Each structure stands twice: as C-alpha cells, then as structure tokens.
Amino acid sequence: MPANAPQLRTLLLTDLVDSMGLVERLGDGPASDLFRAHDRLVLQLQQQWRGRLIDRSDGLLLLFERPIDGLGFALDYVRGLADMGRSRGIALHARAGLHVGEVLTWRNSDEAVSIGAKPLEVEGLAKPIAARLMAMARPGQILLSAVAEPLAHRAARELGERGQHLAWKSWGNWRFKGVPEPQQIFEVGEPGIAPLRRPPDTPKAWRDIPLWRRPAALAAEAALLAGLAVGAWFVTRPEPAIAFNQRDWVVIGDLRNLTGQSALDDSLEQAFRISLEQSRYVNVLSDLKARDTLGRMQRPGDTVLDRAVASEIALRDGARAVILPTVAEVGGRVRVSAEVIDPHTQTTVYAESADGRGFESMLESIDRVTASLRGKLGETVKSIERDSTPLPAVTSKSLDALRAYALAQNALARFNYAEALQLFQRATQLDPQFALAWLGQVRVYYSQENAGRGEVPLRRAQALREHLPPREALYLDAWVSEFDTPAETATKWVELAALYPDYLPGRGNASTWLYKENRFKEALVHTQAAAIPQNPLQGQEFDSVGRAYLGLEQYAQAEAAFKRSFAMSGGGSMRRLVSTAAARRDFKAARAYERRLEADNPFVYIERTSLAIDQGRWQDAQRMARKAVDLAGNEGAASRYLTLPVAVADWMAGDVESARAHARSALEKALSALRGYRGADSEEDAALALGAALALLRMGGGDTTDEVLGVLKERPALLDIPQIAELATITKAARNRLADRPDDAIALLSPLFDGNERYQAHVEMMESLSLSGRNDEALWHARWLQQHRGTAYVELECGHCLQALNVVDSDRAIRIEAALLEKQGKAAEAARKLEDFNRLWPVEIQPAHLRR
Template sequence: MNEMTHRPSIEAPQLRTLLLTDLCDSTTLVERIGDVQAATLFRDHDRLVLDLQQRWRGRLIDRSDGLLLLFERPIDGLGFALDYVRELREMGDARRLELRARAGLHVGEVLTWRNSDEAVQVGAKPLEVEGLAKPMAARLMAMARPGQILLSAVAEPLAHRAARELGERGQHLLWKSHGRWRFKGVPDGQQIYEVGEPGIAPLRMPPNTPKAWRDLPLWRRPAALAAEAAIIAGIGVGVWFATRPAPAIAFNQRDWVVVADLRNLTGQSVLDDSLEQAFRISLEQSRYVNVLSDLKARDTLARMQLKPDTILDRAIASEIALRDGARAVILPTVAEVGGKVRVSAEIIDPHSQTTVLSEAADGPDLSSALESIDTVTARLREKLGETVKTIERDSKPLPQVTTSNLDALRAYALAQGLYAKRDFAQALELYKQATDLDPQFALSWIGQMRVHNAYVDAPAGVAALRRAQEVRSRLAPREAMYLDAWVARFDEPARATDKWLNLAKLYPDHEAAQSNAAIWTFTDNRFNEAIQFATAALVPQNATPSIDYDTLGRAQLAVGDLPAAAKAFDHAISRGYESSLRRRAVVDASRRDFASAWNYLAKVPLDDRHGFLERTSVAIDQGKWDQARQYASAGFTLAKKAGGLDSRSFLLPLAVAEWGSGNTEAALAHARAAADQALAALKAGAGVTPDAQDDAEVAVAAGLIALRLGDGRVADRVEAELSSDEALASAPSVAEFRSVVKAQKLRIAGKPRDAINELLPHLNGRERYQTRVALYHAYRDAGDVDAAQEQAKWLQARRGQAYVELECSNCLQALNVMDSRITPASA
C-alpha cells in the first residue's frame, strides 16, 4: 500500500508539440576552446534557452547537448526553433565559432507523469514524457543537417497555416518538401518538410541514416538503378532522358506560373520594384513557361475582394494560381547573406503551398543582381522541363534586354503598374524618366508608344516607336517581333498582318500577340481568322478580355452570326468596355430592330464623337436623312475640334448624309474636302505618317463617293497621287478600293463586263463591302439580272459587315449602310 502511494500518476494522453534540438559537434567544440570558455558559452546558451522558453511558452523537459521541449501549439515550437537556430548562429559568429543546431518538430499524443520529490532530488527529471511522438521527433532531429529544421506531415500544415502570427518574418519563411521517408520501427512512410529563413536554412535534402531513409519507388532504389544503368549502357539510348532534370511538380510546356511579390530583405528600396520587374522579364523570355501578368493577378485580387496593393505572398499567390489555372507559384527573394547579394526563388505547389524546388545565386554587390536573376530563372526553367538548348536560344542577359541602371528599371516597373491601372499620364512621365536615365532602354520607348496610342496621339506614338527601333538589339526576341510588327504598320503595310500572325503562332499564349493578330486579321476582312485569334486570346489568364470580346463580336457580326456577336458584346460591356455599346447597337440595327439599337446608342456619351458614326448610319438605315445630317454634322464638329485623321474621315459620312438628302453639291464639297485634306496629310508626311494608310483610304473613298455623284476628277487626282507610292498603294485595302474605283469608272464608261473582270479577282472571302456593291452595279448594267440579284442577296446577308468594316476608322460605314438597302427586287 505504501509503494502504491509513491508510484507516479500517469496523466491521460495529451496532444502536444514536441521539439527536439541538438547542438552540432558540441564535443569537438569543447575540445577546441577548452573547459573554461565552454562553460561561459554554455552559460550564455542556457540564458538564451530560458529567454526563448518564456517568449514562446515552451516547457523544457530534458537537456544535455540538446533540448526536449513541449508546446501547446506548433507555431510556438516553430518560433522557438527559428529563433534558436538564428540566435545560436549569431552567438557563434560573435565568438568566431560555428554554432549550428539541428531540430525536429512533431505533433502527437504523449503520456506524462511527475516524478516524486525524492526522485528529483537524486537526479530524476521533474516531468517524464513518453509516447511514439517522442522517437518520431528524435528521428527528425537526428536526420536534419546543421542549421536545418525538419517538420513532420502533422506539424507542417498546422505551423504553415499559422505562420502569419510570426509577423513580417512569417511572410519571408522558406518552406520545402523533402518527400516521403521511412523510419526504423515505424510501419508507414512519412512526408517530411523543412522550414527556415533565407540565408540560414540549408534547404537541402537530408542524408539517409541507419534509422531514417527516403521512401523511394522500387525503380529508384539502388539495385534497380544499377540494373537500369546496365540496360541503358547496353542499348546506348536514353542517356539524355536519364540525365535530364525532372520537374518536382507536374509541369508541362505552356503551363502558367504566378510570380509572387519579390521579398526584398536587403533594405535597399531601389530593388523593391526593379528586381521584381526584371525577374518577370527574364522569365517571360521562355516559350515553355507562361507567366501570369501582374495586371491579371491584380484583377483576380479584386475578385477575391482584396485591395489591389495586397502583397502577393505564398498564400495569396497560391490562391490566385488556383483561381486562374496556374500550375505553380514562384516566390523570388533578394537578401544580403555573408556580405553578398543573394537572389533566390522557390517553386511552390499552390495546392499544398509547399516548396518543391528552390534555386539561388550570389553576387558581390547590387550590380550583380540582374545576372543572378538570369542564373536563377534559367535553372528554374530547366527544372520545370525546358531544355538547355531552348533556354540559350530564347534568352538574352537582362542588362542587354532591359537596362543595367536599377533606377531606370524601377521607373519602368512603376510605369508598368500605372499603365495597367490606366493612369496614362503618370505612366508616361515614368517611362520618360526611365529613358532619360538610359536612352537605350528599348522597352521603355515601347511603353511610351503604347501610352501615346492609348491617347490616340499617333505622331507621338510613332516618334517613340522610331526611338525603340534604333535600339532594337536591346530587346528580347518576343519583344523585337512585337516592335517589328508595329514598324511594318507604317513602313510595309502589306506585311503588317503577317508580322502579327508570325508572333501569334510563335508565342501562342502571349496575350498581346493573339489580340493584335485578331485585330489585324479583322482589319483585313479575314473575319474567320479573327474569330480564331480572338477566341484563343480569351483564356482565363487574359488580363483584358473585354477588348478581345469586342474584336470577337465584330468579326462574328461581319460574318452574319448576330446572336454570337450580341453575346460577345454583352460580355465586353459587362466588363466596362463602353465602346462595345456602339457595336451592340448595330447588331440590332443589322436585324432591323431599330428601337433596341437606339436604346443602346442612348447610353453612348454625347462627347464621344465616334458614337455619331453609328447614330448617322442607323438613321440612314431607316431613311431618316434629315436626322442623319444632324448626327453627321455633330460628329464632324467634334472631330474637327479634335483634329487629326478624324477631322478628315468624318467628312465622308456627312457627304453621304447630304447625298441622301438630295444636297448633291454639298455632298460633293465634303467629298472633295476629304480628298484634299487626306492627300495634303500624305504629302506633308511623305507617305510614312502614322495615319498614312488611313489617309490613303479616306482619299480613295472620297474619290469613289464623288465618282458616284458624277464627278470623276477627284478620283483621277487621288489615283495620280497614290500611284507614286508603291508601298502604300499596294496595301491590301488601298489596292482593293482602287480597283473598286476603276471598276465604277469602267461601268460609267459603258464597259460593265470590263468592270466585272476588274472586281472578280478580289472575291476571295475577304472582299470589302464596296467591292460587292460595285459588282451589283456592273451586273445590273450588263443586264445580268440573276448575277445582280446574287450580289444583292450577299449585301443583305452581310449587313453586319456594312456596319463594322474598319477601313479609315469606319469612314465608309454610312456609304455601306446606304448600299445595304439594295434588295434583290431592285435588281
């Protein structure tokens, strides 16, 4: 009975966090520094442990060379381990000693009991802890490398989820999975993880030990590998596949990644935006890896009901990846480690938020950071499955394709962010600041061109384009092709569309390539191709789908698929693209639902001069000529005030409205004025102005209207002027309109058959609306009623094309709509 009263009372099993640590090579350390210094060191060590115990609410169970502690929560155990590893390292550095500890963290049930006071007095521990969780934590600790903190599969998700409680440091932690391991005496394999701080954590696979080894598939075990090697050596094939680094995540060519915000641990603010932008540019050179744009990531943040400036950390970036169909997250970091600048990056599985790959590169100072980024991104691309050959082929060094001036790079990065927010004025200032700092910064010249284009300031846009052209060698291959396509718009109009098609085919997931290919094929009346490219652009990763929905709707409207066009425009409108209101109106006008068309046009602001084009055309479609004149006049007044191309092209709908109203002289006067002004603009710019092709189209269209009104002199003068500019005259739209004018002349001269022969070569499925109108007139004059009726049926079936053909900014829309009123009966 007396024996039972002194037996320790075992408490019920409790779920606790166990942390075991070991001071590496402690015996060797004592021999090296001597007993006296060792005693001083361990006294300071004990003070550190006591302080950390109190800070993290831990209970010390046992200690010798190592520690055994219990915690209520895994995050407290992790906080202790992180501080212990770091401060022990600093303690050693202060003494010029290498002090490293290894640690194992596990969560499980333990049994505890208190020893009697008598037992404690003779050396027993106050509290005993036993249970399977204890040897499990010990196995983790024993297999860890110096400075490494290993976590079990039970502890990792609990600690990871609560990492925010560690404050800012919690956002900078590195997490890495080391796969499945087997432990002696434990029947099932266990997933092992590592966590640590940049520059401190080894982030390396632990070595196998007699009590812990990697749980490899049969084919990867040593005996099997030896057999496989013999087979490979015997047949002499497959060496490349055996040696190629396999991705640690299921990543395929053209999969997407989300780049999280760069963690700048250097305290150098110049790196905040510049290196993040540089990291994106370096990675975006790949044709194997697709990078989700920052604009799309911020759009997804809005859908997550988070602020646009929310930091894309591991958790947030992983959520974005899951929402937008990205396969991986890349988390870049820059830090100062041992007097060097280290650039590192982790590849994170967004499903588990664990690190599956990591790479790092060190440089002597800040100027080496760009080179280090190139090194890191190349290694990441290779580990994701891209071949070394393609990496070398598609990549240029960052200083060559951006700038070596970090201040210029930061200005460019800030400008990119402002451009994405459509703050064009501030973006332009920063783009200019970047080129002031480095005049050879080609990307920033392209940025200025894009801003000027957004402002519809074509001359300034071309000026920036020419500056970019001068330093074309300072662009990555994709951006160089993008520049070439824009240059062709002005220097070789006939080849511009093909340039965009080549870019789209080579980079099928590049949003700008697909969008521009859709727009330019639409401009060339290649409507079915435009539908294909616009559809290809409308992937979940698209940052500006409204523009591509608008292009898709226009192409579908042109081929007569009105329900699909209405749906596409509705998508664009719902995303805030107001220009689609005009196009949505003409869908209903094309099917003669004019009441609905006017309802949509009522939503178009009255200060939007382009809205008056549709108002004029819909009034013409209804035969309301006085109303059409009023709308055409109002639109021209706004266009004249704005100046530029519109001040000339808006004369043509005004001429058509006057024509329909019976005011032939006024109509002729407007047509002549349009031709005069367009030819003057071409002469002033020597045929290479931003609006050269549009001005040529305006001039030919003005000549066509005047010709149909009975004055052939305007058309003759336009032809004489244009024939001297071979490049401009051979642009597909200009060449076709010249044929239409020539055919109308032949018909008026009593040669309708010759007119038909002039027009028939253009019937290739992409012909302009006026080509079919001219054919109708020629067949009618030739007395071929059946053929004339066929043309009239085509004109009726393609009323949508009459409204949306894009030449000279819809300058022929009013004429096309007037001619769409031709019916088979009238033939």
C-alpha cells in the same frame, strides 16, 4: 525534285478497321456506296480543318499546320464513321495516331505523277512515330504523342463546348521499334465514343516496363521491398511535385528584399519578370491582371503579393504555380533565390538560388535562377538556351533606370499614361541604350492613339533591336512595319502570335490587323485565344470576338460577345450592339441600344447615322452626322473620317450639292494629311481619300480618281496594303462603269473575290454586271449584299467612314433585285421585292436618285 528544308508539321495517320471484311460482308455495290460516302466525309473534313491529304489507301495520311486542327479532324472523322455505320447497321471504326515533328517534303515530277506517283512526298522520323501510334490504337481510338498532346490540350477550347468535355488519358511510356527513346502516349476522345482503354502491345510498340516490374523479378523483389519499406519511409521523403505543362501560367509574387536597399524592390522584381517572360514554355500572369484580380477580391491594388495572396490569385486565374523571388545579403555575397509554390497547398515545391559579388551581379543571378526554375517546371535545356538572352543585354546595367522602367510599367497598368511616359523617358535619360524603355514609350503613344508621336522612340528602339528579348524584338518589327511596309503588318503580327501563342498583345494585334483585311474567320481564332481569364483586357477581346462574328453574319454569337464585353469593360461594345441589331433589321432593339450610347462621344454617332439611314430617317441622319463632326472638332484624324458620313446623309436627304461638298472636303482633308505626315495614320487617310473619291463618282460630283491615285503613287507602300489596293480598284471600276464601260469594270473587279473582299466590291460588281446585261450574276451580288449586312456595318476602314454608304447599298440592293427580277420576267417576285423596299423606304421619302 529536291526536298524542301525540314518543316514542323502535325501528322495524322488513320486506318479504317477491317476494310476488306466490310467489302465481303456488304458486297461490291453497297461497299462502293459506303466508300464514296467515306470520301465525301474526308473531303468535307479536310476543308473544315485545313488538312492536306498526302496519301490514302485503307487509311489516310494528312498534314496540318496546328495540332488542334488534326485533332478536330480525327474527332469528327471517328464520330462521322460511327454515324455512317449506324445508318447502315454496321460497326464502322478507324484508329488514328497524331504526332508533331519535323518532316521533309518534295514534289514528284509531272512524269512520275502521270504514272501513279503521289504529287507530294513526306518523309522523316515523325512519320513512322505517327504510324506506330496509329497501329497500336484500338478501333475508334485516337492516340497522341507527348509532343502533340500538350499543344492540342491547351487549344481544346477552340473546339467550343465539345472541347470542354473531352476525356484525356495518359498511357505511360512505350517503346517503339527503331526509336531509341521511350515515348509517352496519350489518348483523347469523346466519352461514349472513345474506348478510353490502354492500347495493346504490338510487335512494333510495347509498354516500357521497368526491370523491377517484370514478372521474373517481382517475386524476388517482394520480400526485399517489404523489409525495406518501413525503414525507407523514415529515411526518405517524396520530393514535392507540381503538375505543370507547357504554356501553363504562373503568378510572380512581390519580391522579398532583405538587403535593406529599398531601391531594389521594383527594379529586381521587374528584371525577374523580364527574364522569365522570355520562355515560350512558361506563361507569366501580367501584373495588370494580378492587380485586377485583387480588385475582384476586394483588396487594395497595393496589397503585397505574398504566398497566401498570390496563391489565391493563381487559383482564381487558373495559374498552376506561384513564384516568390527573394534577394538577400548572405556572408558578404548577394543571393537571389526563388520558390515555386503550389497554390492549392501553399507549400514550396522547388527552390533555387544563385550567389554573386556586389549588386552588379544580381541580373546574372536572376538569369541563373529563372533558367533553373524553367528546367524544373519541365522546359528542355535546348529551349531554355534558345529562348534566353542575358538580362544585362536586354535591360539596363543601371538599377536606377531599371527602377524607373518598373515604375513606368506599374503606371501603365493603372492606365496612367502621363506618369508612365514620364518614367519611361526618365529610364532612357539614365540609360539611352535601354531599348525596352524606348519601346515602352511607343506603347504609351499607341495607347493614346497618337501613333505619330510614337515614331521617334520607335526608331530609337529599332536602332537598339539587338538589346531586346526575342519576343519584344518581334513586337517591335510588327510596329515598324506599320510605318515602313504596312502591307506586311498583318503577317508580322500573325508570326509573333504563332511563335508566342500566349503572348496576349500579339494575339490581339494579329486579330485586329486580320479584321482590317476582312479576314474575319482568321481573326476570330486569334481573338478567341486572347479572350481568356488571364488577359487583363479580356473584356476588350470579347469586343473583337463580337466584331469577327458580326463580319461572319453570326448575329447571336456576336450579340453575346458584345454583351459580355460591355459587362466586363463597358466601352464601344454598345455601339456594336446597335450595329448587330440593325444588321438583322431588329430596329426596335437597335433603338433601345442606341438610347444607351453616351452623348458626348463623337464616334457613336457613326452608328446613329447609319441606323437613321437604314430606317429612312434622313433628317435624323443629317443631324447625327453633323453632331459627330462638331464633337470631334477641327483637328485630328477623327474630324476627317467623320466628314464622309455627313456627305452620305445629305445625299440620301436629297441635298446633293451639300453631299458633294462634304465628300470633296473629306477628300481634300485626307490628301492634305497624306502630303504632310507619313506616319501610321496614313493608311486610314488613304482609305478615306479613296472612299470619298468613290462617293463623289456616285454622287455625280466629278472624277477625282487620278488626283487621289497621283498622291498615293508617291507613297507606293500604301498601295501595297491589301484593303487600300482593293479600294483603289473599286474606285477605278466605278469610273469605268459610269463611263459606260462595264466590261472593263468587271475585269478589274473579278480578281478581288477571294472571300475577304470589301463590301463595295460587291456593289460595283452588281452595278457593272447589271449594266452589261448579265442579270443572273448581278442578282447573285444583290442578294449577297442583303445577306451580309453584318459586314456592311462592321467592315473597318478610316474609322468606319464607309459604314453609312455600305448600309445605303445593303438596302438599295432590294430595289435592284426587284429590277433584275423584272428583267427576267418574274413580275410577281419583282413586285414583292419592290413592296419590301417601299415598306423600308416609302416612295414619298426616297431621294430623286433612288426614284429614278
């Protein structure tokens, strides 16, 4: 079959050391057992690290999407072999080579595979380079190329505590047979396991030793070098250098303006930042984070970021360099210059400048200076050319508009949304083609949770997309998809995060949209990458880390993340601490956290309502749910979402008519909103309408499924959203079950179970399987519902509008398990489960629909 287009992949080649000798020493039987254990280890690690096995013999060839996954596999493989050998009293080692490069892949025909060919072929220069690395490695050694090392090194924190203790060593430049350019080689490993010794030369890989260091020339050179050394010291000085790697951080100091034109201060500094932020190689610490660090230094927020102050910020926030820009008039020309400062010594490492005529030349001069600095920090010319759009094209030729934009950014950093919006609007009045300023208005509206108002500036920015830097263009595309193709929004954010892995808004939003789809494990990767010291919103990201852990039922990690978030930024993490404690049925701790919730925030009453239901405090649940609605008022999306928990609380309190009325009210409010406004809130209203329809079915309040689906069919983009499509399927399945068609319900529900399914999918599957007499399968779902109470509490749709219903079902599943066990003739087990249920919700307080 024809090859696909070249793809950038991580290649890992391994070789089991002396495998033939192992067979001779152990004998065929024990060796066979060993290799079966080896194969189980490889399969387990493949699944854990998302690797694709391409080829195997004495060694392995695997492909990975990310270098850190390949490194994680290699580290676990080397450790696993060592443990396997130790248990058998033998030394068991592998050598490994890791490289990142373009490969061509193609599938062999079925006929070729049937006679022994591999299903997938992989070729390209990256493959022999990885093979050379593997071949030169010592037993137990993992060698990396210069392409793979910085990518893996920067992501090592994803390996947890182990990643902080890895040893990284450079073994210098090597020559590979058939490869024209020298290759820098690195080793990484765990101390005590890795050799951490220079690899030996091989016929296909040898050290790249300069001519002057070769033995034949050393003697002749020694005398000459000794004679020249003293004189050379006085003639030359070593050029200062800085240890800067790809994706390291820099702090931009305040612009020194020596022109006497004070209006240039903010505008040129902002232009300098925009120009440098286009790089995927250099990461720029945000001005918001710099000002936040000033606060921790107990300095005023308007402190000038000069050489000393900016260097201290860099040291505190893990930045490798400080850049100090300057603009001056020199000999009738305008000169833009910048110094790269080593924050440890505050010495200038590099300096670049560019001259132009008149102030209109300054944007082009800034581009030339930042391009030169990027090159001196190690970025390739190709990368600079690829990731650089001229400032005049992506900002504004109006310095007044640029200054208004800079001041708006400063206001946004102070969370002064009204001032920021006014200044962004001023910038677009001065230059209607200023796409970044239109996008700034969108950011303000979204920060205020007013997506509808943001659509007009969003469309203006969309029309000017070619005037945005590449990163911001992708950022725009993701927000546009939320309006036009919401089913693709998560993919858009993930794409942005992949291309710009240290662009923190991209990472944070990728996590949020994956979380909305119950893809908690994937969301965790992105939010952990965003919860770094350089992020001014680090505290909020730890809240997202906690949510992902709660969805994965890892309660201790969730609690730790929420506590860290609350300590750093306060906010909603206390709500999540209530949920975490309640999910593991530590109601004492949950009530203690509940007492720390603010009284005037309507959203905290969602958790308060759910906690009261969880404990069988029906009247408290009703009071809490109604309090939330009262605080939210009659306007806005919140008033709609908070109505459904009232219905659930009434249902559990036995007031079925009121429950149906409130569920119907929530449904009608959602449908009214869907018929009127077509903005970003529509997804939440679609979820609310379906959730209310599901609740009405279960409360005996009538079948409104067709009514809801009729409205949604007028908005087909909404039904393409995974979680909306799933809720629609669950609601249709509930209708079939209640009409005594459980097999139809099971057929609808079965395709949903991919590991990311909604909580209510398990509820309906449990009920339908039980009704169909498939008790063993129903029992599995009943137990799943009890074991995944973290998901019940944290799952997101329409502002957690289904949380209360999920919690009801997490407890009701105990009662259903008891009934299913009884059907299986396990009377003693059934009695114990029933006792558990009655202890949680005593018989005397159970509503009629539960007692039945």
